[in-house]
Structure formats: structure tokens, C-alpha cells
Amino acid sequence: MTGHSRKTSSAASLLKIGASCLLAFSLTGIASADDAPIRLVVPFPPGGSTDIASRIIQPKLAELLNRNVIVENKPGAASQIATQYVARSKPDGNTLLVSFDTHAINPIIKPDLPYDTFKDFRGIAFALRFPLVIGASEATPGKNLKEFLNVAQTQPGKFSYASTGAGSLNHLAAEDLKRQAKVDILHVPFGGGGPAVQAVLGNVVNFTMLSYAATKAQIAAGKIKPLAVTGSSRLADLPDTPTVQESGFPGYEAYSWIGIFAPAGTPDAVANKLTTGFQQALNDKEVKQKLTALGFEVIATDGPSVDKYTVEQYKRWSQFVKETGLSLTN
Numbered sequence: 091m092t093g094h095s096r097k098t099s100s101a102a103s104l105l106k107i108g109a110s111c112l113l114a115f116s117l118t119g120i121a122s123a124d125d126a127p128i129r130l131v132v133p134f135p136p137g138g139s140t141d142i143a144s145r146i147i148q149p150k151l152a153e154l155l156n157r158n159v160i161v162e163n164k165p166g167a168a169s170q171i172a173t174q175y176v177a178r179s180k181p182d183g184n185t186l187l188v189s190f191d192t193h194a195i196n197p198i199i200k201p202d203l204p205y206d207t208f209k210d211f212r213g214i215a216f217a218l219r220f221p222l223v224i225g226a227s228e229a230t231p232g233k234n235l236k237e238f239l240n241v242a243q244t245q246p247g248k249f250s251y252a253s254t255g256a257g258s259l260n261h262l263a264a265e266d267l268k269r270q271a272k273v274d275i276l277h278v279p280f281g282g283g284g285p286a287v288q289a290v291l292g293n294v295v296n297f298t299m300l301s302y303a304a305t306k307a308q309i310a311a312g313k314i315k316p317l318a319v320t321g322s323s324r325l326a327d328l329p330d331t332p333t334v335q336e337s338g339f340p341g342y343e344a345y346s347w348i349g350i351f352a353p354a355g356t357p358d359a360v361a362n363k364l365t366t367g368f369q370q371a372l373n374d375k376e377v378k379q380k381l382t383a384l385g386f387e388v389i390a391t392d393g394p395s396v397d398k399y400t401v402e403q404y405k406r407w408s409q410f411v412k413e414t415g416l417s418l419t420n
Contacts, residue, residue, distance in 0.1 A: 127158035128364075130350075131176050132188045133169030138283055139301045143218055143348055144188050146380045150371040155363075161188075168192055168255060170203065177205040181355035183364055186214060189349045191259040194403035198411055199257040199418045208401065211351040213393035214361060215368040218386045219347040221321030222260055223328070225305045225314040226297040227290050235318035235337040238297075239271050246274035252286035252298040253279050257418040260286075260299040262407050263320060263344035265416055270339050290314055301346060302327065302385030320344040325385050347389075347403075349396035365392050 130148065132141050144161045152159040164172035169192040179185035187193075197207045224235055230249070232238030242249050253261035256279050268275055278295050280286045286298040287305060291313055298305075302325055308314040309328075316331040322343055324333060334342040350368055352361060371377055372390040381388055389395075411418065 125158075126184050127160050128152075128155065128183070129160055129162045129185050130188050131172045131185060132161055132163045133165060133172035133190060133192070134163065135165045135282070136163055139220070139303050139346065140188050140190050140348055142303055142384065143381065143386060146377060147217070147368070147371050150374050150377050151367055154370050155367045168196060168199070168257070170196060170200075173207075174204050176351065177210040177353060179353050181353040181357075183352060183356055183360035185353070186364070187211065187351040188217075189351055189400075191346045191403065193349065193351075194400045195257060195259060195262070195407055197404060198408050207404075210354050212354050212356055212361060213396035213400070214350040214352050214364050215372075215393065216389045216391045216396035216399055217348045217350055217368060217372060218381065219345040219389055220301050220303075220386045221319045221325070221333075221345055222263060222299040223302050223305055223309070223319050223325075223331070223385070224297055224299050224317040224334075225287075225290060225309065226317050227293050227295075228313065228315060229293050230296040230315070232317065233315070234332055235334065236332075238317055239273060239337075242273045242275060243271070247276065249297075250276035250278050250295040252289045252295040253277060254282050254286055254300075255279050259344065259346055259407075262410060262416075264299055265414065266344070266410060267334065267339070267342065269414065270342060287314070299344075306384065321387075327383070327385065347399065349400065351396070361393060 130144050132144050134140055141161065141163060148159050148161055164175055169190055173187060173193065176185055176187040193207060196203060226238065230238060231241045251264050253264065255261065261277065261279065278289065280289060283300050283304045286300060287308060289295045290298050291308065297317065299320065305314055309316055316328050318332055318334045318337050319325055319328065320334050320343065322333065322335065324331060369390045372388050378388050
């Protein structure tokens, strides 16, 4: 073999080795991306409705997708910190927002958000919705909402309610009820569901409107009495507690909800796989039983449906704020 042939052969061998190394490196990179955990970013501290629901869904979702799934709490600024974080994350399906009703309401409160609610995300699944329970202190008059409002109408300004902050859904829903009932009840904003419950237990305020999951233990212990629920039907666990509609307000309805969102730009194939995973996890018999026992209604529809619902809720409460001139500052 001539020197030239040996050099050519050696060069060819090096090229093959280099190509093999490059392929191996590429495959390793792909495997590493696939092995990265899926993070469900919850905009609130542990113990709230979104956190509870996420941790119920998490194990089954991990099993179905054959991936590690972790719940990551990023509370602050009425869910804006977590939402901005996900909006700026890589659109690879590994970072998802477990949104709350604040997702549709925040643009009403703060038009200059550091993200665009309607352009920076694509829906993955409309997971759950749940009515609020109007829970009152033992000292509050009336066995149900109708009886309480009859008293409140005769004593304007005497009674008060706790919300989880100005502009929160329970603030808007309570003000809508006040408008329809023509009663004067003082709004007292707090920094979350926990403080709002404590305010009721301590008789600082008369009632609050929260998820059944957030008040179930106090209701079971007889420390909070449920006056009504804001959904269109009664809760299975509270068969004797009427709806607001049954209490004399036809058409009244208010639901908190949980949706799953990915950053805009997430590929269709990735988004569709995640949608299927969430739908199957939510409809799993054991998962569904745990969720419904806490008052959650499993919806388990797809991305476009949660995108549409977000817009509908934004329009509904924008119109309400405009009509009433309601202040959305604490």
C-alpha cells in the first residue's frame, strides 16, 4: 500500500470514528431530553386546590407517560411569577403550568402583565372545575344562604366576608352575589385561602367562598357551616347544602377551574401526547374518585377547549367589572 493510500485510509477511518461519536453524542442528547422530568408548575403554595389536585394526578400521569413527573410550587404575585416562568420556558413539553382561575382574571386586574395570557401559551387540557362553598362562622345568623341574606338585608354594613385578594374569583363571585341580593356586606381581602379560613374561624369575618377541598375539614368538624355552593348542582358530600340558584338567584354560577398550559411554540406532537396523558390520568378510576371526593368535577377535555374557556371567563368578568365599577385593588 502506498503512503498516499495509507493516509487516505486513515483519514476515512477518522471520519467514520468522528461520525460515530457525533451520532452517539446526538442520541445521548435526545435521551437526556426525554429523561428530563416533566415539571407541573403550581402558582400557589402547597396545600391549595391546584397543589392538591396536581399531587393526586401526578403518579398516574408519570405511569402513563413513562416519565418522571414532579410538582414544583412557585407562589407569588397572584400566580404571575409561575405563569411568567412557564411562558419563558423552553417549549419542549417539559415545563407545564397548572393554571387556576387567576389565569383569566389577572389580565383584567393588571393589563401590563409581563406575559400575554392569550399568546404566550397553548392549552394542553381543561382538567377540572369546582364550585365554591360559602362557608360561615358558627356565630353568623342563618342555617343557609337564604336565611343569612334575609338578616343581612335588614342590617346593611354589619356583616363581612373574606376573599383571597382583590380581583380573585371569590371576590368577584361574592360581589356578584351582593349585587343580585342587593345587600351591603364588607369585603376584607386576605393573602390566601388559609388566612381567609382562619378569619372565619376567629369570627373576624362572617364567611368566605372557597373550594370544598379547602374547607372540608372545618365543615366536618362543625367549625364552619356551609350556607350554599356556587355551582349548578349540590355537592355529593353536602347533600343538604343548597346551591345559590336554589337560594333565590336563578342563573347564578361561579366555578374555579384548573387548566394545563404549555409555552406557545410547543410542537403539536408533544402537546397531543401530553393531552392524551392528562385525559387518561384524570379519567383513571382511582384518581377520579379522589378528586370527586374533594368536590372537583373532572372535565378532562383538550387544549383548544381550555383556551376557549379562558377567553370566555376573561370576557365574563371583564364585563362585570366594567358594569359595576368594582375596585380591584386591596
